[in-house]
Amino acid sequence: MNLASGPLRRLAFRVARHAAWVLQRVGSPWAEAILHEMHYIEDDREALRWALGGVLASYRAALTAVVQARWRVLFNGLAAGGLLAVLMSMTLNGPASGSPTTMSPSFDEMPCDIPNISTELRARLQCGTVSVPRDYRTPARGVFKLAVVIIRASAKERQPDPVLFLQGGPGTPLTSRAAQVAQNESAILAPDRDLILIDPRGVGRSEPALCPGLPALQLRLFAQDLAPAAFAEAWRDSERDCRQELDQHGIDPAWFGSNVTVEDVELVRRALGISRWNVYGRSYGTTVAMTLMARHPDTLRAVVLDSVYPPDPLPRTRGETADAAMNALFDACRADAGCATAHPDLAATYREAMAGLGKTPLSLPLRPGLGLEIVTLGPLGFATIVERSLYFRPLLAMLPAMIQAVHDRDASALQPLIEHLAEGFLADSAGDQIAVECRDRPSLLSAANARAVESNFGFPDLHDEICGAWAVPGDPPMVTGTPGVPSLLLAAASIRLRHRVSPKRPHERSGRALTSSNSRRSVTTSRSSRPVEPGS
Amino acid sequence: MLFAALLASPGTWRHGYDLSKETGLRSGTLYPLLMRLGEQGLLESCWREAERPGLPARHLYRLTSTGLATAREAAEAEETAAIGHRAGARA
Numbered sequence: 001m002n003l004a005s006g007p008l009r010r011l012a013f014r015v016a017r018h019a020a021w022v023l024q025r026v027g028s029p030w031a032e033a034i035l036h037e038m039h040y041i042e043d044d045r046e047a048l049r050w051a052l053g054g055v056l057a058s059y060r061a062a063l064t065a066v067v068q069a070r071w072r073v074l075f076n077g078l079a080a081g082g083l084l085a086v087l088m089s090m091t092l093n094g095p096a097s098g099s100p101t102t103m104s105p106s107f108d109e110m111p112c113d114i115p116n117i118s119t120e121l122r123a124r125l126q127c128g129t130v131s132v133p134r135d136y137r138t139p140a141r142g143v144f145k146l147a148v149v150i151i152r153a154s155a156k157e158r159q160p161d162p163v164l165f166l167q168g169g170p171g172t173p174l175t176s177r178a179a180q181v182a183q184n185e186s187a188i189l190a191p192d193r194d195l196i197l198i199d200p201r202g203v204g205r206s207e208p209a210l211c212p213g214l215p216a217l218q219l220r221l222f223a224q225d226l227a228p229a230a231f232a233e234a235w236r237d238s239e240r241d242c243r244q245e246l247d248q249h250g251i252d253p254a255w256f257g258s259n260v261t262v263e264d265v266e267l268v269r270r271a272l273g274i275s276r277w278n279v280y281g282r283s284y285g286t287t288v289a290m291t292l293m294a295r296h297p298d299t300l301r302a303v304v305l306d307s308v309y310p311p312d313p314l315p316r317t318r319g320e321t322a323d324a325a326m327n328a329l330f331d332a333c334r335a336d337a338g339c340a341t342a343h344p345d346l347a348a349t350y351r352e353a354m355a356g357l358g359k360t361p362l363s364l365p366l367r368p369g370l371g372l373e374i375v376t377l378g379p380l381g382f383a384t385i386v387e388r389s390l391y392f393r394p395l396l397a398m399l400p401a402m403i404q405a406v407h408d409r410d411a412s413a414l415q416p417l418i419e420h421l422a423e424g425f426l427a428d429s430a431g432d433q434i435a436v437e438c439r440d441r442p443s444l445l446s447a448a449n450a451r452a453v454e455s456n457f458g459f460p461d462l463h464d465e466i467c468g469a470w471a472v473p474g475d476p477p478m479v480t481g482t483p484g485v486p487s488l489l490l491a492a493a494s495i496r497l498r499h500r501v502s503p504k505r506p507h508e509r510s511g512r513a514l515t516s517s518n519s520r521r522s523v524t525t526s527r528s529s530r531p532v533e534p535g536s
Numbered sequence: 537m538l539f540a541a542l543l544a545s546p547g548t549w550r551h552g553y554d555l556s557k558e559t560g561l562r563s564g565t566l567y568p569l570l571m572r573l574g575e576q577g578l579l580e581s582c583w584r585e586a587e588r589p590g591l592p593a594r595h596l597y598r599l600t601s602t603g604l605a606t607a608r609e610a611a612e613a614e615e616t617a618a619i620g621h622r623a624g625a626r627a
Contacts, residue, residue: 030571033581033595034563037552040594050553053563057571259601294605472582475601 008044015051018058030057105130105271107148114149116179124152125178130271132201132264135255147205148198148268149175151182155192161301162194163278164265166285168309170258171433173204187306188280196277198268200261202432208251210431211242216371219425225361225378232462239466242431253471256432257439260474262291269299282306287440287477293485294478306490325390326350333400343400350386353407354379362411370422377414382406385414388421395420438467439474549582549596570597578603 016035034054041047112127127150131143153159165181165188167174174181174197181197182189189195199206217238221231246253265288269277278301281289286305293303330347333339343349361378375381386403389395398417405413443464467473556566573579580600583593 030567030595032592033552034567036592036594037563039591040551040553050556050563053565054567056562056564057567473580476577478601478605 006044008048012038012044012048012051015048016054018055034058105132105267107268107271108145112149114176114178117182118179121151121179121182124154126150126152127175130268132267135252136260136263144201144207146198146201146207146264146268147175148196148272149178150272151178151189151195151197153190153192153194157192159190159193161276161278162196162272162274163188163190163280164196164198164269166198166265166279166281166288168283168285168307169203169428169433170200170284170436171203171429171431172284173199173427173429175199175205176427193278196268196272198265200432201264202256202435203429204427208249210251210429210435211245212431214238214242214430215426215428218430219370219422220372222381222384223372223375223377225357225376225381228380231380236462236466239434239462240469242434243470246431246435253435253438254474256435256471257474258287258291258436258477259295260439261288261436262295265292266296266299275299276301278302278304280304280306284309287479290479291477293487297485300485303485303487304490305487308489322387326386329390329396329399339400343404346400346403349407350403353403354382356407356409357382362406362409364411364415364418366415366419366422370419370426372422375418377406377411385418385421388424389417434466434470437463438470440477442467442470442473549584549598551594551596555597573603576603578606 013035016038034050034057038047038050038054041050107128107130109126109128112122112125114125114127117125128148129145130148131145133139133141134144135141150162153162165174165185176199178197181195202208202210218235221234221238226234243253276299279289279292281287281304283306286308289303289305293300327347330350333343333346339346357377357379361376364375364377366372366375386399389399389402395417402414402417405411552563552566552570555561555570556563559566561569570579570581574581574597578600579597580603581595581597584596585593
């Protein structure tokens with residue numbers, strides 16, 4: 001504004017640059033903030049005062065970097081209170097405060113088109129949609145219809161508070177799997193409670209379709225045995241194209257994230273006329289569940305957190321836990337007489353199998369309908385198959401034999417496993433996964449962790465890079481628990497080895513958070529319901 | 537949620553200088569506070585390109601949800617003490 005001017009301003013800039021220099025020495029990102037801001041101060045004296053304050057701030061920051069003073073001290077200051085009040089008032093009174101409470105949502109019932117349902121189940125199934133605002137801040141921008149399926153209680157006497165199942169993901173559809181849920185999820189189904197399934201926005205049968213071609217495209221990348229660099233490049237391109245596709249369809253990436261999902265869930269509750277419900281969150285669903293606990297505690301009777309998704313905004317555990325899960329598989333094989341006899345050193349067999357694929361990939365055909373006729377299986381594809389299989393108990397038992405088969409260069413044994421995983425991969429909304437993760441945790445990986453991922457899977461994790469170009473970050477999910485909502489934490493309850501091993505530390509952190517916030521940890525079902533058993 | 541307002545209402549992001557004027561805090565007090573709030577995950581910040589050429593990008597701030605909750609608690613506590621009842625909840 002006032003760049004070419006008198007001695008006062010020149011002095012101010014010299015002072016501000018000094019402040020920036022001090023701040024940079026302590027690694028603070030704020031140096032430029034103060035310096036740049038000065039360009040916008042019209043008055044020279046004012047600018048000088050600003051710069052001098054900047055020096056003061058920089059010295060304090062330098063001091064703080066040494067002393068690590070406790071933050072509460074600052075909060076006790078009146079100054080902090082005043083600042084918070086200003087920030088808060090502007091947030092609360094923002095011009096676009098379209099609050100969801102002003103809407104009265106409804107459940108629009110329609111015939112169920114759920115695959116593989118029995119006659120018995122069909123009689124208990126209710127399907128429909130609930131419309132939610134695309135943009136909660138500007139409801140005039142229209143709505144998304146969310147798919148909702150209710151599996152009615154099988155008992156005659158029904159409790160008034162149903163169970164909401166929040167699945168893993170993000171991006172994993174649920175309503176289309178109602179039959180599998182009804183058949184397999186005995187821990188979640190209570191005979192005297194309705195079970196509610198929702199496809200979150202952008203997932204499964206809910207609107208909007210987020211890059212519907214992306215899963216098939218990415219599946220083909222896995223099936224090509226690309227070199228790591230080429231794979232990363234193609235992956236990056238696919239997600240960049242997806243981002244452009246959103247623009248073309250007028251979809252704002254800021255409309256996604258766990259905090260938005262929670263508001264959607266809340267609208268579904270109101271549409272269904274439920275006053276309080278029980279929430280069963282699994283894996284990523286625990287993030288949504290905990291955010292729900294923080295935002296809408298009064299709507300919750302009880303919460304089960306099964307296989308807690310790493311709650312940290314910056315988890316550093318991903319590479320670590322992938323390794324730990326592999327080691328647990330090797331240990332489990334060693335401890336099992338049959339497995340140990342058949343595969344005396346499964347870890348070595350795996351390494352050799354990977355090395356063999358590195359030299360010469362294996363080729364195998366797939367059944368029609370998956371958009372892939374031939375898979376060229378290289379180390380990256382195989383590592384991915386193994387990693388994905390670690391999530392599912394039925395697949396776990398197959399893994400040693402699969403590793404042996406690849407080691408022995410016999411790919412045919414892998415065909416059913418690959419087909420099964422491909423089906424799941426194609427059903428997941430890859431676009432939603434990016435959309436949610438990039439809003440929730442745009443900087444997922446430390447450099448060190450990215451290296452760990454690379455050493456494990458042979459290609460760099462592109463999360464942070466992709467998110468950098470995806471959207472402005474959203475509010476982080478609220479995962480510290482809330483007092484007053486009875487919650488049961490299942491750390492080792494998952495059917496999946498990957499989760500049984502991996503969330504140990506996340507679970508401990510959540511446990512601490514829940515305990516420290518005085519939340520009770522108790523069994524959640526009533527006497528008439530089937531008890532929830534850890535380990536089921 | 538709050539971020540959705542970003543595009544629709546750019547005013548929700550605040551400049552350091554504006555905050556300074558509004559709170560009466562000098563930069564030497566304001567920035568350490570902002571830094572600390574940021575470190576605690578209560579405040580988020582971003583850079584925005586200048587509206588006019590020749591000027592540098594500006595650093596903008598606003599509360600995260602955690603920060604909002606903290607701020608609300610503080611305000612409610614104050615209000616409870618002052619007028620004897622809690623502020624209404626916002627969805």
